[in-house]
Amino acid sequence: MNKSSALAKVESLSRRIAKSETSLEAWKWQRAEAMAEAADAGATVREIATAAGFAVDKKGDSNSVRANIKTFRMYPAEPRPSYPDAYDAVTGFDREAAQVRTDTARAKKVLTEAPLEQVERLISELPADRQQAVAAASGNAYAKARQDYDEAEAQLTQSEHKEREAHRQTLDTFAGGLVAPMKVLGIADHINQAREDLAELVADNSVTPQLLDEIVSANAEWQDELTVAAAMAGLEVQS
Numbered sequence: 001m002n003k004s005s006a007l008a009k010v011e012s013l014s015r016r017i018a019k020s021e022t023s024l025e026a027w028k029w030q031r032a033e034a035m036a037e038a039a040d041a042g043a044t045v046r047e048i049a050t051a052a053g054f055a056v057d058k059k060g061d062s063n064s065v066r067a068n069i070k071t072f073r074m075y076p077a078e079p080r081p082s083y084p085d086a087y088d089a090v091t092g093f094d095r096e097a098a099q100v101r102t103d104t105a106r107a108k109k110v111l112t113e114a115p116l117e118q119v120e121r122l123i124s125e126l127p128a129d130r131q132q133a134v135a136a137a138s139g140n141a142y143a144k145a146r147q148d149y150d151e152a153e154a155q156l157t158q159s160e161h162k163e164r165e166a167h168r169q170t171l172d173t174f175a176g177g178l179v180a181p182m183k184v185l186g187i188a189d190h191i192n193q194a195r196e197d198l199a200e201l202v203a204d205n206s207v208t209p210q211l212l213d214e215i216v217s218a219n220a221e222w223q224d225e226l227t228v229a230a231a232m233a234g235l236e237v238q239s
Contacts, residue, residue, distance in 0.1 A: 003038055006034045006038035006041055006043065007038050008051075009030070010031055010035055010038060010051040010052050011052070014031060014052045014053050017031065025082060025083045025084075028087075029072070031052065031068065032068040032071050032083075033072050035048050035052070035065060035068050035069050036072045036073060038051075039069055045060065045061055045065050046060040046061075048062070048065045049064070052064075052068075063091075067087060067090055068087075071086050071087050071090045074089075074090060132150075198215065
């Protein structure tokens, strides 16, 4: 293929590629081939870049033209990898990292420029864990602590969960043992105080059937609880 034909092919394929017509990848390979043929026929980088619609630097050079030619020469025959993968391998371009940068820039633009109502709506539509992560990342101390806790919980194995629960029950039992004597003293004080109050009512002849019914009812409930407690302690309560 002579220089003019190769440049014409570069131009024709570039128009189709710009329109995103079908067989896009195949045409990119064909354009790279046409660029290589044009270079072999004596066309300059500037001429090839002009036909392809590529920018050139002040010296008339074009990295895109050179990368296309190098890509074709590296993979001259079938089977070839996908054109983007081959091009990236030649240029050292990290497409995934570039996509991350693009996505980050777009997200930042929305968060900083979109109306606040739109941002709030977008966040409210996220899954609950993502909403919590966003709140944590934005400086919410509680959300950050909660997220750290949830992540630590998710990493615990079943045996670790059981071990921690057993440890928690041991602590609860220990704490209960420390508090129990104080509670027992309180109960005994209330009973003694109730006995003294009742003795004063009897001495004043102030006990009526209605008042006594309330005392008897409360005492019956107390006796039920006392019976249960005694059974747990292996004792028998004398009525």
